[in-house]
Amino acid sequence: xxxxxxxxxxxxxxxxxxxxxxxxxxxxxxxxxxxxxxxxxxxxxxxxxxxxxxxxxxxxxxxxxxxxxxxxxxxxxxxxxxxxxxxxxxxxxxxxxxxxxxxxxxxxxxxxxxxxxxxxxxxxxxxxxxxxxxxxxxxxxxxxxxxxxxxxxxxxxxxxxxxxxxxxxxxxxxxxxxxxxxxxxxxxxxxxxxxxxxxxxxxxxxxxxxxxxxxxxxxxxxxxxxxxxxxxxxxxxxxxxxxxxxxxxxxxxxxxxxxxxxxxxxxxxxxxxxxxxxxxxxxxxxxxxxxxxxxxxxxxxxxxxxxxxxxxxxxxxxxxxxxxxxxxxxxxxxxx
Amino acid sequence: xxxxxxxxxxxxxxxxxxxxxxxxxxxxxxxxxxxxxxxxxxxxxxxxxxxxxxxxxxxxxxxxxxxxxxxxxxxxxxxxxxxxxxxxxxxxxxxxxxxxxxxxxxxxxxxxxxxxxxxxxxxxxxxxxxxxxxxxxxxxxxxxxxxxxxxxxxxxxxxxxxxxxxxxxxxxxxxxxxxxxxxxxxxxxxxxxxxxxxxxxxxxxxxxxxxxxxxxxxxxxxxxxxxxxxxxxxxxxxxxxxxxxxxxxxxxxxxxxxxxxxxxxxxxxxxxxxxxxxxxxxxxxxxxxxxxxxxxxxxxxxxxxxxxxxxxxxxxxxxxxxxxxxxxxxxxxxxx
DNA sequence: CTGAAAGCGCTTACAG
DNA sequence: CTGAAAGCGCTTACAG
Numbered sequence: 001x002x003x004x005x006x007x008x009x010x011x012x013x014x015x016x017x018x019x020x021x022x023x024x025x026x027x028x029x030x031x032x033x034x035x036x037x038x039x040x041x042x043x044x045x046x047x048x049x050x051x052x053x054x055x056x057x058x059x060x061x062x063x064x065x066x067x068x069x070x071x072x073x074x075x076x077x078x079x080x081x082x083x084x085x086x087x088x089x090x091x092x093x094x095x096x097x098x099x100x101x102x103x104x105x106x107x108x109x110x111x112x113x114x115x116x117x118x119x120x121x122x123x124x125x126x127x128x129x130x131x132x133x134x135x136x137x138x139x140x141x142x143x144x145x146x147x148x149x150x151x152x153x154x155x156x157x158x159x160x161x162x163x164x165x166x167x168x169x170x171x172x173x174x175x176x177x178x179x180x181x182x183x184x185x186x187x188x189x190x191x192x193x194x195x196x197x198x199x200x201x202x203x204x205x206x207x208x209x210x211x212x213x214x215x216x217x218x219x220x221x222x223x224x225x226x227x228x229x230x231x232x233x234x235x236x237x238x239x240x241x242x243x244x245x246x247x248x249x250x251x252x253x254x255x256x257x258x259x260x261x262x263x264x265x266x267x268x269x270x271x272x273x274x275x276x277x278x279x280x281x282x283x284x285x286x287x288x289x290x291x292x293x294x295x296x297x298x299x300x301x302x303x304x305x306x307x308x309x310x311x312x313x314x315x316x317x318x319x320x321x322x323x324x325x326x327x328x329x330x331x332x333x334x335x336x
Numbered sequence: 337x338x339x340x341x342x343x344x345x346x347x348x349x350x351x352x353x354x355x356x357x358x359x360x361x362x363x364x365x366x367x368x369x370x371x372x373x374x375x376x377x378x379x380x381x382x383x384x385x386x387x388x389x390x391x392x393x394x395x396x397x398x399x400x401x402x403x404x405x406x407x408x409x410x411x412x413x414x415x416x417x418x419x420x421x422x423x424x425x426x427x428x429x430x431x432x433x434x435x436x437x438x439x440x441x442x443x444x445x446x447x448x449x450x451x452x453x454x455x456x457x458x459x460x461x462x463x464x465x466x467x468x469x470x471x472x473x474x475x476x477x478x479x480x481x482x483x484x485x486x487x488x489x490x491x492x493x494x495x496x497x498x499x500x501x502x503x504x505x506x507x508x509x510x511x512x513x514x515x516x517x518x519x520x521x522x523x524x525x526x527x528x529x530x531x532x533x534x535x536x537x538x539x540x541x542x543x544x545x546x547x548x549x550x551x552x553x554x555x556x557x558x559x560x561x562x563x564x565x566x567x568x569x570x571x572x573x574x575x576x577x578x579x580x581x582x583x584x585x586x587x588x589x590x591x592x593x594x595x596x597x598x599x600x601x602x603x604x605x606x607x608x609x610x611x612x613x614x615x616x617x618x619x620x621x622x623x624x625x626x627x628x629x630x631x632x633x634x635x636x637x638x639x640x641x642x643x644x645x646x647x648x649x650x651x652x653x654x655x656x657x658x659x660x661x662x663x664x665x666x667x668x669x670x671x672x
Numbered sequence: 673c674t675g676a677a678a679g680c681g682c683t684t685a686c687a688g
Numbered sequence: 689c690t691g692a693a694a695g696c697g698c699t700t701a702c703a704g
Contacts, residue, residue, distance in 0.1 A: 002697055013675045018699055028673055048448050050697035053385040053680050068431070074405055095404070095431055112384050224619045257619040266621075283560045283593040285621050338681055349691045354683055364689055386681035389696045 001044055010038040021046055052113055060090035061306065062115040064106060066122035067098035070222070071250070071278045072293065073121045076142065079299035080119065087307060098222075103127040107134050117310050119302055125149070125190040138309035140302045143293070144192060147318035155309065157301050160320040161192065164291045165199030166206075167325050168245055168273050173207045176334030177243040177271065179216070183230040183255060184247030184275075186219040193219075193247050196275065200245065216241070220251060227254025235262060235270075242334060243271040249281045252288055256330070267332035277326060286329035297321040337380050346374040357382055388449055396426035397642065398451040400442060402458035403434040406558070407586075407614045408629065409457045412478065415635035416455065423643060434558075439463040443470050453646050455638055461485070461526040474645035476638045479629070480528060483654035491645065493637050495629045496656040497528065501535030502542075503661050504581055504609050504627060509543045512670030513579040513607065515552070519566040519591060520583030520611075522555040529555075529583050532611070536581065552577070556587060563590025571598060571606075578670060579607040585617045588624055592666070603668035613662060622665035633657040 003021070007014045012031055019027050020035040038044075063080060065073050077093070084091045092115060096102055104127070106118050118139040128141075128149055139154045146156035172180050182200055185193020197217070204211035211217075215238050220230035227246060231254065235241060244259070246252035252274030256266055264270045266286055274281050277292025298321050308314055339357070343350045348367055355363050356371040374380075399416060401409050413429070420427045428451060432438055440463070442454050454475040464477075464485055475490045482492035508516050518536055521529020533553070540547035547553075551574050556566035563582060567590065571577060580595070582588035588610030592602055600606045602622055610617050613628025634657050644650055 004697080014698085015675060015677095015700080016673085019674090022699080026673060031673080045444055045447060047389070047697050049385040049389040050680085051699075053383070053389055053682085053697080054699045068404065069407075069410055071405075093431075108381055111381060224615050228619065253616075253619055256621060257623075260621050279560050280589075280616070283564065283589055285592060285596050287593075339683095340681080350682085351684080351691060351693095352689085355690090358683080362689060367689080383681050386696085387683075389681080389698085390683045 001042055003044075003046060006035065006038050006042065006044055009042070010035045060092045060113070060115055061117050061119065061310075062106070062109055062113070063091055063093040063119045063121065064102050065093060065095045066100070066102055066120070066124075067222075068095035069098070070122065071280070072143075072276045072295070075278065076121060076295045076299050079296060080121075080303055083299060083303040087303075089307070101127045103130065103132050103135070106139075107131065110135060110137070117306050119306055122192075126188075128154075129190075138306060140306045140309075142298050142302045145195075145318055145320075152316065153309075155305050155316045156318045157298055157305070157321050159291070159293045159298075159323045161195035162199035162202070164275070164323045164325070165196040165245070165247075166203040167199075168275075168291060169200050169203030170207075171325060171327070172243045172245065172271065172273065172331070173203065173209065175243075175271070175331060178209060179238070179240045180211075180243045180245060181216050181218070181231075181234045181238060181241040182211075182245045182247065183218045183227065183234055184220055184222065184251040187213075196247050222248045222250055224250050224254035224257070227251030228258045229254075231255035231258035232262070235259070235264075241270070243273070243331070245273045245275075247275050249274040249276040249278045249288065249290055252290065252330075253280060253284060256284065256288070267330050271331040273331060277324075281328075289328045289331045290326055292324045292326050294321045294323060337378055339380075339382060342371065342374050342378065342380055345378070346371045396428045396449070396451055397453050397455065397646075398442070398445055398449070399427055399429040399455045399457065400438050401429060401431045402436070402438055402456070402460075403558075404431040405434070406458065407616070408479075408612045408631070411614065412457060412631045412635045415632060416457075416639055419635060419639040423639075425643070437463045439466065439468050439471070442475075443467065446471060446473070453642050455642055458528075462524075464490075465526075474642060476642045476645075478634050478638045481531075481654055481656075488652060489645075491641050491652040492654045493634055493641070493657050495627070495634075495659045497531035498535035498538070500611070500627045500659045500661070501532040501581070501583075502539040503535075504611075505536050505539030506543075507661060507663070508579045508581065508607065508609065508667070509539065509545065511579075511607070511667060514545060515574070515576045516547075516579045516581060517552050517554070517567075517570045517574060517577040518547075518581045518583065519554045519563065519570055520556055520558065520587040523549075532583050558584045558586055560586050560590035560593070563587030564594045565590075567591035567594035568598070571595070571600075577606070579609070579667070581609045581611075583611050585610040585612040585614045585624065585626055588626065588666075589616060589620060592620065592624070603666050607667040609667060613660075617664075620666075625664045625667045626662055628660045628662050630657045630659060 003017050007017045017035050020032050117137050120141045123141050123144050141156040143158050145158045146154050201211050218230040218234040220226035246255050259270050274288045274290035277290050281288035281290045339353050343353045353371050356368050438459050453473050456477045459477050459480050477492040479494050481494045482490050537547050554566040554570040556562035580591050582591050595606050610624045610626035613626050617624035617626045
């Protein structure tokens with residue numbers, strides 16, 4: 001069943017059928033009705049390969065989600081889709097693996113589907129540095145700051161990770177904690193954890209405290225299992241730690257379990273703080289104190305900016321979206 | 337940059353370039369080397385639209401994941417991908433919304449890409465009844481039993497939800513609980529919750545206990561937020577409940593929080609059981625007693641069966657995969 | 673408003 | 689082993 005069959009069945013030509021299918025204005029009402037009728041009764045669906053092969057002009061907007069297991073992104077994505085729908089934009093979303101090269105993927109997609117723009121949900125600056133210059137449509141990166149890249153077609157909205165992490169540490173110090181452990185991420189400058197770690201060190205310095213990577217930091221990937229192991233390793237290596245700052249909620253959840261298994265009560269014996277503000281942090285026992293990233297604003301401003309730069313010539317922007325340290329039940333004040 | 341440019345640059349013809357790109361055996365080593373060299377230096381990537389437009393013969397296998405937030409599916413998917421990779425099969429995976437029509441999607445994909453087979457991760461039997469007959473390649477459905485559909489090209493592997501639920505209830509009764517509440521899902525016969533609810537009723541009957549939907553059941557979707565609300569509603573309506581069986585782990589996690597907020601200790605004042613056996617159930621505080629679905633077997637047998645029915649003419653199978661009631665910390669024995 | 677025709681970038685018999 | 693040519697199912701100027 002092709003457009004040709006529809007043409008034959010409806011008594012119109014190939015061209016007319018195509019025009020009806022694409023909502024071109026210059027088709028008679030009679031023709032439109034008749035063609036649609038046949039299309040419906042045959043359950044016809046145009047072949048998108050042929051369509052994209054011909055169409056030189058851009059169609060939809062593409063959203064690239066980095067890490068299909070990342071709950072934070074899934075939250076943001078939901079709202080992004082609603083937003084685009086409101087604007088009547090067609091959206092193509094692809095879920096990439098956590099380590100996949102999103103820029104390479106975008107380049108390839110550019111050739112196949114010619115999207116009007118890209119919205120990156122998370123990204124590795126390493127990849128952007130390497131070949132983002134091969135992409136020429138407007139783009140927006142969410143949750144990472146892309147200012148240093150200096151690309152003319154890439155805006156970004158993110159949380160000020162450094163300041164947020166600093167605030168977490170300030171809070172912990174103000175509660176009387178001094179030996180604070182940090183877990184999660186790694187030391188690579190291109191990774192999201194890098195900025196958070198910088199904030200940690202800044203706060204330590206401001207409080208005249210030392211922060212020694214070797215004694216107080218343990219890297220790990222973003223999962224409960226790895227958070228569990230990392231917390232355990234760090235706590236065993238440095239039993240004097242009274243508070244743990246996990247650079248992600250899932251890591252924090254794993255850490256809470258590790259502490260419990262070591263016979264430590266939370267927050268009685270050890271305080272724990274997360275990062276992200278996902279649903280799990282709200283329902284855990286005890287409720288997790290965490291940095292809530294503003295997913296609504298991230299989504300809204302990301303979508304608005306992308307749409308605007310598709311339609312007008314605009315300078316790129318790189319802005320922080322407000323975050324909020326939500327104090328819940330997993331942190332205790334240390335009595336002096 | 338098209339295959340034509342590569343032909344010109346390499347000094348070979350269009351056909352030869354295409355054959356190199358598709359690993360056809362009848363190409364001289366010299367030609368292959370030269371073409372690949374040009375392809376590489378130009379960073380050329382063939383246009384997949386044109387490719388799929390031409391190729392009449394099926395290519396990859398398609399995996400349709402129902403609900404991109406469902407952690408159970410994400411677990412299974414990971415292993416499925418590894419399995420297919422081992423067999424050298426190309427996989428195309430699509431994430432659908434929880435309420436999207438996976439069968440419609442498969443039909444459309446059939447026309448565009450002609451996959452050799454489909455692997456459905458979750459599904460709504462309602463949609464299968466409606467138009468699965470339009471799909472003619474081999475298919476496998478995971479986590480739902482499709483036997484009643486009687487399709488000649490659809491096998492299924494699932495957990496015996498009814499028996500598992502029955503075992504949960506038996507266990508709860510054996511611990512001395514009598515007023516047991518159940519939350520999650522809905523009463524639709526096409527939904528996964530239906531079978532579990534049947535097991536619940538069976539167990540009640542076997543124990544000479546009554547199970548009144550109105551008093552002991554509260555429907556809800558599969559999320560922590562809804563689990564929280566449902567648990568609260570049910571517990572308020574029927575304060576005598578001593579154990580809660582949540583038809584999904586995420587629901588159970590929400591329910592645990594609700595109980596805690598009502599001042600109930602777990603399992604001291606109320607016991608809670610989940611279903612699925614996702615990672616979160618292992619790391620929660622207290623650890624959640626739950627039915628672990630065998631994601632490994634589900635994935636392995638699903639992949640194997642699909643591959644076999646692609647290559648040979650085989651009768652369809654509908655089998656249960658063993659589950660396991662994992663007794664952890666969220667259930668207490670009631671002293672008589 | 674409608675039709676005939678060219679062409680999008682590939683693959684694959686068919687000759688040689 | 690290689691090339692010339694047909695054709696996959698569409699869209700879109702170009703005429704009329």
